[in-house]
Amino acid sequence: MTDRVVLRRCVAGALETNTWVVRAPDSRDALLVDPGDDPERLAAEVQDLRIQGIVLTHAHWDHVLALPLLAELVDAPVLAHPAATEVWAHELEQARKQGHWDAGTATGELLPTGLLDLDPGRRLWDGRIDGELADGQELVVGGLVVRVVHTPGHTPDGVTLAMPGHLLTGDTLFPGGPGLTGWPLSDFDTIMTSVEHLLTAYDVAVGIHPGHGDSTTVGAEAPSLQAWRARGW
Ligand SMILES: [Zn+2]
Ligand SMILES: [Zn+2]
Known part of the structure; x- marks a missing residue:
């Protein structure tokens, strides 16, 4: 180990x-986390590695669009919390109803760019999980x-991946606060319980690497916990 x-x-x-993409320095075995888009490019970027699993921090569309093609290209199972199936079904239903993907508070700004358009030619993930993740489970790679x-x-399916010195937090925790809870199926009190756990259970030097944007550390964010609770988002 x-x-x-x-x-x-x-x-x-x-x-x-x-x-x-996560691995030990002396091994080509790796996990790929949150295949957002561009399956061919992602597959090319990991062609030197053996992908043992594609892990979803959660099943929002912007974290899974490279499925199912990427899973075929790298020949790896999809690993996610069982609630991902429900979250993805909701994403698909909303997108088909509205005619575009939802980007939370950024939807109005992004719609005219066409970036949220549904591509009718794209194969979409069927929501099938090859391996269900549970709290406390250890993946050895x-x-x-x-x-x-x-x-x-x-x-509801949000998971953080914890490894020595680093946390991959998906859209649960960013520099400056918790992820958005304005989305359907979201809950502010629930995310704050999750965030408080991460910021109190791990050492201040541990890196926090979110699903979008820059990384931070436990020590940089922990002093803000009460301020985030007070502001309510
Ligand atoms: Zn999300
Ligand atoms: Zn996201």
């Missing part, structure tokens, strides 16, 4: 989702232990 981690970040899709932490609130 190793306490060293190599993280690779690829940015893909309309909402510039961070796709994370090339000697690296990656622990699953159920962190609902942004969505």
Whole structure:
């Protein structure tokens, strides 16, 4: 087992989702987290590695659009919390009803760009999970232990991946606060319970790597917990 981690970040899709590739330094075995878009490009970026699993931090469209093609290209199972099936079904239903993908508070700004358009030629994920993730479960990849932490609130299926020195938080925790809870199936009190756990259970030096944008640390964010609760978002 190793306490060293190599993280690779690829940015893909309309909402510039961070796709994370996680491995031990001396192994080609890796996990790919949140396949946002561009399946061919993502597959090319990991062609030097053996992808053991494609992990979803949650099943919002901007984290899964590269499925199912990417899963075929890298020949890896899709691993997610069982509630991902419900979240994805809701995403599809809303998109088909509205005629475009939802981008939360950014929807109005992004709609005219065409970035939220449904591409009728695109094969979409069928919501099938090859391996269900549970809180406390450990994924071992090339000697690296990656622990699953159920962190609902942004969505019911939200998971954070914890490994030595690093947390991949999906849309649960960003620099400056929790992820959005204005989406359907979201809940502010629930996400704050998840965020408080992450900011109190891990060392201040641990890195926080979210589903969009820049990384931060536990120590940089923990002092703001009460302020976030007070402002209510
Ligand atoms: Zn999300
Ligand atoms: Zn997102």
